[in-house]
Amino acid sequence: MIGILVILSVSWLLLYLIEKKSILALGFMPITKRLKQFFIGFLVTALLCVFAQYLEAFLKVSNWTLNENISSGLILKSFWWDVKSVLTEELIFRGAVLYILIQKIGSTKSIFVSAIAFGIYHWFSYSVLGNAMAMILVFIGTGTMGYAWALAFSKTKSILLPFGFHLGWNFVYNTIFSKGPLGDLLLISKGGFELTGWVSLFNFVNGLIIVPVLVLVIVRFFVAKEKESIYW
Numbered sequence: 001m002i003g004i005l006v007i008l009s010v011s012w013l014l015l016y017l018i019e020k021k022s023i024l025a026l027g028f029m030p031i032t033k034r035l036k037q038f039f040i041g042f043l044v045t046a047l048l049c050v051f052a053q054y055l056e057a058f059l060k061v062s063n064w065t066l067n068e069n070i071s072s073g074l075i076l077k078s079f080w081w082d083v084k085s086v087l088t089e090e091l092i093f094r095g096a097v098l099y100i101l102i103q104k105i106g107s108t109k110s111i112f113v114s115a116i117a118f119g120i121y122h123w124f125s126y127s128v129l130g131n132a133m134a135m136i137l138v139f140i141g142t143g144t145m146g147y148a149w150a151l152a153f154s155k156t157k158s159i160l161l162p163f164g165f166h167l168g169w170n171f172v173y174n175t176i177f178s179k180g181p182l183g184d185l186l187l188i189s190k191g192g193f194e195l196t197g198w199v200s201l202f203n204f205v206n207g208l209i210i211v212p213v214l215v216l217v218i219v220r221f222f223v224a225k226e227k228e229s230i231y232w
Contacts, residue, residue, distance in 0.1 A: 007091045007218025011023060011026070011095050019099070025099055027160060037156060037158060037161040037164065039200055041164025044213065046168040050172060062190060063190055064190070067186060070185060077177060090163045091119075093114055093149075096141060098111075112147070112211050115144070115146040116146075119232050137209070143208070147216060149165055149166060149215075151223075157227070
């Protein structure tokens, strides 16, 4: 939490020194509208994640069962962990720096810079550095998702829609389907077999490539472009 407060403080300072604006330039207002965008983004990626996980279960001939040891406290703890990790990444990649870049060099170039940085960052967070094929796929997948979320920021003039997209995927992936670093949580995969060959590649591409492309299509064609927010 201290890290988030530091990032918020630095973001506010950068916005003030360079653009003479406050942290509200990241589009937190009007609150009702921004919360609506957040929940729409959350729902979209949450549903896409559910589809991806059940497709994997179908391919593996496995099933999802409720963790008998789960508790509301564990779910809340995991959700809070997801919120903190997602908010940290959003403030870094779709926050003050992206806002300032858009003002200085335009949205097109800025979105590409944000996407490239997001893709490279995941070489380290996914621990694939040195594995050429994995690096290419991770860069394409996370870079495409980063592009979609940066485009959402540019079109809505707000961090809340990309934050919703990001949290929707991470919460369902990590907490609901127990795929994150916190271990077994709400649902646990039972039975089935390990995917190999083309089936394994298809499943990998589905989660890492197809889903980001779908999100990009949604942002490109169904998210309206807004004027600059007056709340700053």
